[in-house]
Amino acid sequence: MGFNPLAEKGIPIEKQLRNWSELNVQPYDKEQVDPYTRTRVITMNGVEVESIIFSHQFARRTDNQEIKRALALTRRIEQQQQMAVNWLMPGEETTLEVTIGYEQTAVDLTAYIARAEPDPYLKQAFEFGLIEDSDHLYRYANMLALLEGKKAERITGPLTEIMPGRPTVAEHCHPFDDIRAHYDKNTVDPLSRLHAMTITAAEQQTMNFYMNMGNRYTEPLARALYLEIAMIEEQHVTQYESLLDPLESWFQQEVYHHYNECYLYHSFMSQESDPRVRAIWELHLNMEIEHLRVACEMMRRYEGIEAEEILPKELPEPTLFRENKQYVRQVLADQDELRTVGTQFVPLDQLPEDAKYFEYRDAVNGGFAPSERVIEEHVNAHGDDYRFMPEGPHPVQGLRRAAPQN
Amino acid sequence: MRITTVTKMPGGKAIPIGMTVVPPERRMGLSDLEGFGVDEELEGIFLANFMSAFAAHERCVVHLYRMATGLTRIPECREKYTEFEDHTEDHLRILERLIERLDGDPMYASPQARMTEFVATKLVEPILLEGSVDPLTLELTLLEAVTLAERKRRLNWKLISELADQMRETISKQAMREAVEQVESDQDEHVRWAETRWLRMMIAQVM
Numbered sequence: 001m002g003f004n005p006l007a008e009k010g011i012p013i014e015k016q017l018r019n020w021s022e023l024n025v026q027p028y029d030k031e032q033v034d035p036y037t038r039t040r041v042i043t044m045n046g047v048e049v050e051s052i053i054f055s056h057q058f059a060r061r062t063d064n065q066e067i068k069r070a071l072a073l074t075r076r077i078e079q080q081q082q083m084a085v086n087w088l089m090p091g092e093e094t095t096l097e098v099t100i101g102y103e104q105t106a107v108d109l110t111a112y113i114a115r116a117e118p119d120p121y122l123k124q125a126f127e128f129g130l131i132e133d134s135d136h137l138y139r140y141a142n143m144l145a146l147l148e149g150k151k152a153e154r155i156t157g158p159l160t161e162i163m164p165g166r167p168t169v170a171e172h173c174h175p176f177d178d179i180r181a182h183y184d185k186n187t188v189d190p191l192s193r194l195h196a197m198t199i200t201a202a203e204q205q206t207m208n209f210y211m212n213m214g215n216r217y218t219e220p221l222a223r224a225l226y227l228e229i230a231m232i233e234e235q236h237v238t239q240y241e242s243l244l245d246p247l248e249s250w251f252q253q254e255v256y257h258h259y260n261e262c263y264l265y266h267s268f269m270s271q272e273s274d275p276r277v278r279a280i281w282e283l284h285l286n287m288e289i290e291h292l293r294v295a296c297e298m299m300r301r302y303e304g305i306e307a308e309e310i311l312p313k314e315l316p317e318p319t320l321f322r323e324n325k326q327y328v329r330q331v332l333a334d335q336d337e338l339r340t341v342g343t344q345f346v347p348l349d350q351l352p353e354d355a356k357y358f359e360y361r362d363a364v365n366g367g368f369a370p371s372e373r374v375i376e377e378h379v380n381a382h383g384d385d386y387r388f389m390p391e392g393p394h395p396v397q398g399l400r401r402a403a404p405q406n
Numbered sequence: 407m408r409i410t411t412v413t414k415m416p417g418g419k420a421i422p423i424g425m426t427v428v429p430p431e432r433r434m435g436l437s438d439l440e441g442f443g444v445d446e447e448l449e450g451i452f453l454a455n456f457m458s459a460f461a462a463h464e465r466c467v468v469h470l471y472r473m474a475t476g477l478t479r480i481p482e483c484r485e486k487y488t489e490f491e492d493h494t495e496d497h498l499r500i501l502e503r504l505i506e507r508l509d510g511d512p513m514y515a516s517p518q519a520r521m522t523e524f525v526a527t528k529l530v531e532p533i534l535l536e537g538s539v540d541p542l543t544l545e546l547t548l549l550e551a552v553t554l555a556e557r558k559r560r561l562n563w564k565l566i567s568e569l570a571d572q573m574r575e576t577i578s579k580q581a582m583r584e585a586v587e588q589v590e591s592d593q594d595e596h597v598r599w600a601e602t603r604w605l606r607m608m609i610a611q612v613m
Binding site: 065304 | 407409410411412413414415418419420422424425426427428429430432468469470471472473476477515519520523524527530533534535536537538
């Protein structure tokens with residue numbers, strides 16, 4: 001029998017508060033950290049931020065003191081969880097180094113989720129975003145080399161390839177074409193819901209990070225690159241959030257947020273290599289079990305729905321960080337030329353001439369494309385672009401270097 | 407625990423329409439619905455979709471009673487809400503059996519059922535505004551929600567009854583008549599009680 005958070009006893013919420021010293025955790029060593037420990041930290045930071053923001057939105061929809069207090073109490077603890085998680089990241093990591101971690105997270109989290117996704121439409125949406133994030137990793141890696149003289153593979157390790165994906169310059173879509181159809185709450189596989197929520201949270205965190213940190217550079221090209229890619233992250237948030245069924249009520253969504261946190265802490269606990277970080281995942285899981293209980297109690301009291309009616313008997317198979325190199329290559333080979341029209345995915349050569357895509361893309365790329373310029377500058381400075389491709393030549397002929405073959 | 411929410415776990419099915427996607431193995435085909443009420447020359451698809459919406463309403467009313475039972479401070483109301491919740495769960499069982507007898511799937515959630523659920527869940531939302539009303543207003547709002555929900559239930563059952571009246575003597579007609587006979591007295595009682603109680607409370611405040 002698998003793990004069912006509804007059947008577990010968590011830490012009573014009144015005992016969950018931590019003091020400043022407990023929250024001000026020792027950061028990981030950036031030279032020693034397992035790259036996937038970093039990506040787990042980035043993921044859980046985003047998931048906690050999403051939970052906090054959602055709780056604030058919910059609180060603004062009610063003046064019921066009992067509900068507001070329950071939300072406020074849980075939210076305060078969630079805020080502490082976010083701090084404890086995000087403060088694992090060391091100040092020694094530069095913004096660009098952190099950014100490489102964010103994009104490695106986007107690539108390997110999205111790839112794993114796409115592989116595990118049972119619904120073909122959602123899987124397609126995840127794969128569509130996957131090869132765009134893959135390209136962001138490549139563009140930022142070249143920026144890192146230019147500005148700081150560092151190789152991104154020192155951050156990502158041998159786990160993730162760094163190569164062109166769907167070129168960022170071609171990713172810019174009209175807002176209407178970022179909206180997707182959504183799953184149906186009456187039929188959705190519980191894992192699909194968790195996937196959509198997790199990716200939405202992760203991409204939202206990435207968008208917010210770039211929106212806020214992109215202006216910290218003095219180098220104009222770095223500033224420009226961040227704002228260009230931040231706009232794609234906004235597209236991704238639009239895409240992923242539209243996969244969620246709006247028929248799910250505020251109370252149900254509150255339950256699902258905490259269920260997803262239980263699921264992810266449980267998943268990450270099972271594969272964490274750093275014992276100190278693992279202890280944080282375990283502690284937070286025990287906190288989330290209680291948050292879930294509180295959320296379920298509210299749903300039962302104010303909506304008359306029992307948690308067992310909408311949650312599975314055990315957590316689905318875990319979401320893990322693992323190498324996805326061959327999968328990413330295959331998706332890139334198959335879907336590089338894919339675009340969107342409305343909620344549908346369409347090959348580029350089948351887009352109508354008057355598709356909104358062309359008009360929007362030409363408008364935003366009208367001056368210059370920072371994502372292209374960064375590669376040009378790297379080529380000018382070093383004779384070639386920076387890539388890390390231990391698995392062989394690029395899977396798309398048109399994205400290979402002229403020579404040497406790579 | 408009685409399952410009163412359609413999800414994948416108990417076998418939820420749907421038709422992908424407009425902005426929804428449904429996993430292939432959970433899809434209800436139009437051809438599956440055409441045979442609804444097999445032995446009558448009925449618009450099977452329309453009827454199947456309506457019956458699904460009807461079931462969605464019954465489920466939402468169960469939730470409404472569960473919520474109202476926990477929140478009311480009036481013992482008489484609590485007693486009635488508890489009693490009516492039990493009745494409504496029974497009626498839901500009867501309706502689900504009827505859907506099965508008409509060759510339908512009670513776990514099918516039609517597009518109309520989605521909209522019904524969307525509207526019906528608004529009846530439990532007034533609790534979100536509890537902080538800016540007095541306890542009497544909250545009680546009256548609960549009662550109004552019950553009244554509206556029960557009137558809609560009665561109208562749905564009345565439709566089944568009238569359809570049965572207009573049908574030829576068939577198995578479907580028989581099934582529909584039997585279902586209506588099992589619920590109609592409870593139904594009348596629910597509406598009568600809710601309306602009377604609401605009037606009594608209002609008049610007591612004025613006179």
